[in-house]
Amino acid sequence: MEKVKLGDIAVLINGDRGKNYPSQADITEEGDVPFVNAGHLTGRTIDFGDMNYISKEKYEKLNSGKFEKGDILYCLRGSLGKKAIVNDDVVGAIASSLVIIRPDYEKIDGEYLMFSLDSPSIKEQLVKANNGSSQPNLSAASVREYQIELPDISLQKEVVEKLTRVRNVMDERQKELNLLNELIKARFVEMFGDPIANTKGLEVRSLKDVMVLKAGDFTAASDISEEPNEVNMYPCYGGNGIRGYVAEYNQEGNYSLIGRQGALSGNVQYATGKFKNTEHALLVTPTIKMNSIWLNQLLINLDLKRYQTGAAQPGLSVKNLQEIQIIIVPIDEQNKYAEFVRQVDKSKVVELNAVA
Structure with a gap:
């Protein structure tokens, strides 16, 4: 299958290093322009629950780092490779820890690119591109060099359809695992109260x-x-x-x-x-x-x-x-709680085996 450089099928846009990170005075109320950093990328989407916002005037003055619908936000520092696709009609700005990947949609499907960025091949390339400093770090230039398998656009959509079905099953299992985790936390509060x-x-x-x-x-x-x-x-x-x-x-x-x-x-x-x-x-x-x-x-x-x-x-x-x-807390009470957690963890194993 043909492989192409990511930079040949997408434009990569860095944040505006001179102006992009807002000072406290730049932060505004919800309803203005969202300012996204790595912590806002959750499960392939943007979490707006704890978002910082900047004024439209601040946004307009930025030279770069402005995202729009269809863009992919990709993490360059810390949690390397963490990403989200912008599915809503929203514009915003990114911190310098991210890069915007703007696909050429005539050549590549955005969801196909998202799945490709999760592939073992890309993960291997990511490890090689990491500069090896104490803080994991990529450059936009190195991400442009990623080699992406590029089938015909119709085949891309078939791949996306199949992988989406698999992901939906896994998401349902994850929801069940999350409920078990909530049960563990609820039992802790029941036995020992709110520790805060x-x-x-x-x-x-x-x-x-x-x-x-x-x-x-x-x-x-x-x-x-x-x-x-x-x-x-x-x-x-x-x-x-x-x-x-x-x-x-x-x-x-x-x-x-x-x-x-x-x-x-x-x-x-x-x-x-x-x-x-x-x-x-x-x-x-x-x-x-x-x-x-x-x-x-x-x-x-x-x-x-x-x-x-x-x-x-x-x-x-x-x-x-x-x-x-x-x-x-007395150790015997700790041990009772730990035994409860072990029993719940056995249920988690059942759910994981169901996914497999």
Whole structure:
């Protein structure tokens, strides 16, 4: 099948680096022009629920970075390759962490391009294009060089139709998994109350008194493989889950990790077995006896994103996190809750097998 450069079938438009990121004075009320950053790209669409808006006057002064219906917004920094297609009749502006991909619709179907950007081939090209700095980073120039399989436009639409059916089934399963996750959170509140407001009046202590937070070491992108293609390869966790696999691990056991930098700082994940965490993921080590499953859910329910600082590059300060007040619960109660979570997780396995 013919392959073409992405830059031959689409125009790539960067944000206006001189003017694009709004100051606090530029932020206006909902109803003006949306200003989109990486954190607003959710599930192939734009999440307008926590959007910043800029005035029409500010928008008109931008030299670049203006999107419109049919454009694809693609993440160049942090969560590389995260994307959304603009399906609504809306115009807006992007942060410099994104690039606009404007397809030539006479040559390529927009949804086909979205699926193509999810392909293993493109993911391999993305890894090679990452410049390997401490903060994952792509350039628009490197994205233009992506090689895209380009069948006839009618065949593209057939592919989209088939893959959309598959995705719809997977989305339904994901909804069921999300309900199970909500059940886990609801059970936590039922047993221990809201840990932020401490609605059950439990004993509290500062986080620094009961656990230690430590970031991992810098891990170059060139040391991370997309697949565990060797015998001794271990998951490598960044701030938003597994980035890939590495030849060495620095942790072993059951731990919570907290994303510390970027739009997804405050994200809580659970790592088990042998793994490595990068400088973007804080390893949580309790200094008193705690059930690791209970602790993970506690951190999720604390909504750590509330403690983000910074606008252009959100992040978490370890010093600030250490002052958070943590509820203290008897270990036998933690264990009861953890057993409930294990039973729910068995239902998740059933749902995942149904997808497969």
